[in-house]
Amino acid sequence: MNRATLTLLALLLLCALSLVAAQQRARKLFILMERAQLEEYQLNQDGLRLEYEQRNLSKSARVRDVARNQLHMIPIAPERTLYLKESK
Amino acid sequence: MRPVGFSTTPNLVLRLPMWRSRLMLFLLFFVFMLLLIRAFWIQGPGNAFYEAKAVRGTQRELELPASRGKILDRNGQVIATSLEAKSIIAYNDTVPDDLSAEKISKLASLLQISESELRRKLKEERKQVFLKRQVDPDVAQQIKKLEIPGIGLNNEYRRFYPEGEAMAHVVGFTNVEDRGQEGMELSREKDLAGHPGQRRVVVDRLGRVVEDVAIEQFPQNGKDLQLSIDSKIQYLAYNAVKSAVEQHHAKAGGAVVLDTQTGEILALANYPSYNPNDRRGLSGEQLRNRVLTDMFEPGSTIKPFTVSAALEKGAITPSTTMVIGSSYLVGKKPITDTHPMGTLTIAQVIQKSSNIGAAKIAMNYLSPEEMWNMYTAVGFGQAPKIGFPGAVAGTLHPYKNWVPSDQARVAFGYGLSGSLFQVARAYTIFARDGELVPLTIDRSPDFKPGVRVISAKTAQEMRQMLETVTQPGGTAVKAQADGYRVGGKTGTAHKLVGKAYGNRYLAYFAGIAPISAPRISVAVMIDEPTGGSYYGGDVAAPVFSAIVSETLRALNVLPDSTVKQAALEDSSPAETHTASAQAQHMALKR
Numbered sequence: 001m002n003r004a005t006l007t008l009l010a011l012l013l014l015c016a017l018s019l020v021a022a023q024q025r026a027r028k029l030f031i032l033m034e035r036a037q038l039e040e041y042q043l044n045q046d047g048l049r050l051e052y053e054q055r056n057l058s059k060s061a062r063v064r065d066v067a068r069n070q071l072h073m074i075p076i077a078p079e080r081t082l083y084l085k086e087s088k
Numbered sequence: 089m090r091p092v093g094f095s096t097t098p099n100l101v102l103r104l105p106m107w108r109s110r111l112m113l114f115l116l117f118f119v120f121m122l123l124l125i126r127a128f129w130i131q132g133p134g135n136a137f138y139e140a141k142a143v144r145g146t147q148r149e150l151e152l153p154a155s156r157g158k159i160l161d162r163n164g165q166v167i168a169t170s171l172e173a174k175s176i177i178a179y180n181d182t183v184p185d186d187l188s189a190e191k192i193s194k195l196a197s198l199l200q201i202s203e204s205e206l207r208r209k210l211k212e213e214r215k216q217v218f219l220k221r222q223v224d225p226d227v228a229q230q231i232k233k234l235e236i237p238g239i240g241l242n243n244e245y246r247r248f249y250p251e252g253e254a255m256a257h258v259v260g261f262t263n264v265e266d267r268g269q270e271g272m273e274l275s276r277e278k279d280l281a282g283h284p285g286q287r288r289v290v291v292d293r294l295g296r297v298v299e300d301v302a303i304e305q306f307p308q309n310g311k312d313l314q315l316s317i318d319s320k321i322q323y324l325a326y327n328a329v330k331s332a333v334e335q336h337h338a339k340a341g342g343a344v345v346l347d348t349q350t351g352e353i354l355a356l357a358n359y360p361s362y363n364p365n366d367r368r369g370l371s372g373e374q375l376r377n378r379v380l381t382d383m384f385e386p387g388s389t390i391k392p393f394t395v396s397a398a399l400e401k402g403a404i405t406p407s408t409t410m411v412i413g414s415s416y417l418v419g420k421k422p423i424t425d426t427h428p429m430g431t432l433t434i435a436q437v438i439q440k441s442s443n444i445g446a447a448k449i450a451m452n453y454l455s456p457e458e459m460w461n462m463y464t465a466v467g468f469g470q471a472p473k474i475g476f477p478g479a480v481a482g483t484l485h486p487y488k489n490w491v492p493s494d495q496a497r498v499a500f501g502y503g504l505s506g507s508l509f510q511v512a513r514a515y516t517i518f519a520r521d522g523e524l525v526p527l528t529i530d531r532s533p534d535f536k537p538g539v540r541v542i543s544a545k546t547a548q549e550m551r552q553m554l555e556t557v558t559q560p561g562g563t564a565v566k567a568q569a570d571g572y573r574v575g576g577k578t579g580t581a582h583k584l585v586g587k588a589y590g591n592r593y594l595a596y597f598a599g600i601a602p603i604s605a606p607r608i609s610v611a612v613m614i615d616e617p618t619g620g621s622y623y624g625g626d627v628a629a630p631v632f633s634a635i636v637s638e639t640l641r642a643l644n645v646l647p648d649s650t651v652k653q654a655a656l657e658d659s660s661p662a663e664t665h666t667a668s669a670q671a672q673h674m675a676l677k678r
């Protein structure tokens with residue numbers, strides 16, 4: 001075996017090993033991506049849940065109830081309202 | 089004798105025939121050729137089978153979830169949303185038979201079912217049993233922590249409706265499979281439904297996903313749907329109807345609020361209603377979307393259209409007078425009013441809601457065809473095209489079949505039928521100077537051109553007449569709204585019980601506001617009021633008043649009636665201003 005053959009063999013081995021290493025790294029990254037995607041999904045779900053909770057707290061029935069019974073507010077009446085026109 | 093060596097003894101020399109060795113050679117060659125062909129076959133054309141087998145071992149198909157679209161009101165407030173929920177599944181061949189009583193009791197309490205029911209489900213023959221569907225994710229997490237073998241969790245979605253009863257008939261609801269069953273959830277199923285995708289992945293020997301092969305189908309989330317409904321107006325309309333039904337011990341009630349400029353439906357309220365978040369023990373009565381699906385005889389609310397037809401023809405003017413009398417005989421049965429009236433102008437026929445007056449206008453000035461054309465032009469006899477399930481067309485018999493008594497009775501709202509929604513829509517012609525506006529339940533805030541039915545002059549005259557109904561001397565003083573001039577027409581119709589009219593009534597009020605520049609058309613119906621008065625002016629008009637004043641304020645419409653300004657810096661509290669003059673004054677000051 002001459003020197004060139006040996007060099008090529010060494011290169012081949014190196015390539016094979018780096019391929020295995022690259023594949024391993026790709027899989028690890030893929031797992032990380034999967035986790036991140038799952039987290040994104042969960043965060044989206046949490047966002048929707050918070051939006052729903054916020055909506056539940058601000059729904060007309062609750063606002064009216066809190067305004068009347070807790071804050072003792074009374075409905076608007078035109079005679080106590082000052083109407084302003086938007087100046088253009 | 090020649091000596092013969094042992095190794096060369098001629099007796100031991102094998103003399104095999106040549107053909108045997110050739111045969112062997114050929115057989116060996118043949119077998120190797122077969123192996124070679126097989127190897128080529130496996131590598132080449134016959135490869136698919138083995139490849140599929142290998143793929144089965146290492147690859148999996150996974151579903152990519154897609155969520156159902158949200159439903160939003162006109163201001164972008166959520167009125168229906170899908171949140172993640174879990175279904176709890178028992179794989180009965182894996183669940184151990186000797187599961188401890190403590191775990192069973194904990195699981196049963198988390199699932200909110202009895203221990204005996206849980207045990208029964210775990211003993212079912214089927215391999216896979218749903219213990220409970222649409223469980224809250226927190227509860228599902230606690231169930232997972234129990235670490236019971238054979239109890240699994242599956243992802244699914246559950247629909248939530250924050251506005252509850254008030255919005256139930258508009259949005260409808262979905263079933264456990266997340267498919268629409270009622271209301272907009274049903275009629276817009278195609279747009280709202282998501283389509284799950286599919287991806288192919290490589291898994292390792294422990295079943296963990298290690299590589300993506302391909303996304304075979306991308307998931308498509310359902311589209312969000314924005315309605316024209318305003319949840320605030322819807323809530324106040326629902327509340328007003330509910331209190332009226334309770335106060336008058338009525339069977340049911342409904343209200344419709346339309347934006348006459350954009351044709352948007354702002355509210356569709358029904359009572360009794362149901363909570364779409366918890367639909368146990370629902371009855372048909374609760375599910376009925378009365379304002380769209382119930383047909384009724386519109387009674388006196390139809391009179392303005394009869395009068396409009398005659399005004400439009402030029403046969404009468406608002407000041408034309410006619411003798412009313414105590415009864416008017418057309419056909420066999422005399423037509424009467426609640427009390428005898430002497431001579432009335434056309435405007436007073438509307439203000440006092442005279443049946444005889446309406447019948448006389450029809451019989452003296454209109455042909456059946458002209459009346460039929462008017463009612464058809466404002467939408468009676470045709471189902472409204474708003475994409476709502478079950479919207480009825482009502483009945484309007486062909487005028488050729490009318491006998492004189494039919495013509496006289498149709499003039500004041502008997503012998504034809506329609507829904508409350510159709511009545512509210514028909515009244516938009518008075519608000520829009522004679523144009524019938526096309527309606528929509530989708531958010532579309534632009535001004536919509538309508539279809540002309542009557543002239544602007546007739547519409548303006550009708551508006552003035554409708555306003556007199558709510559003024560002293562009219563049938564619906566209780567329809568007056570704080571700060572706004574309103575106009576409308578009462579209706580009190582006998583209900584058909586079997587084939588005859590019994591002592592059950594429907595009370596209506598339909599009208600527009602503010603009269604100076606109408607923005608909304610509102611129709612209210614209270615079904616079978618029993619606590620005292622049953623007249624539209626007493627029962628339905630106050631609901632109209634409550635809805636109109638709050639709706640116009642919510643829409644930032646400037647009051648057009650005279651109001652007393654109580655707290656002004658440079659005028660006395662008792663001083664009377666018109667609000668619009670006040671607004672101009674404030675604008676000048678700025």
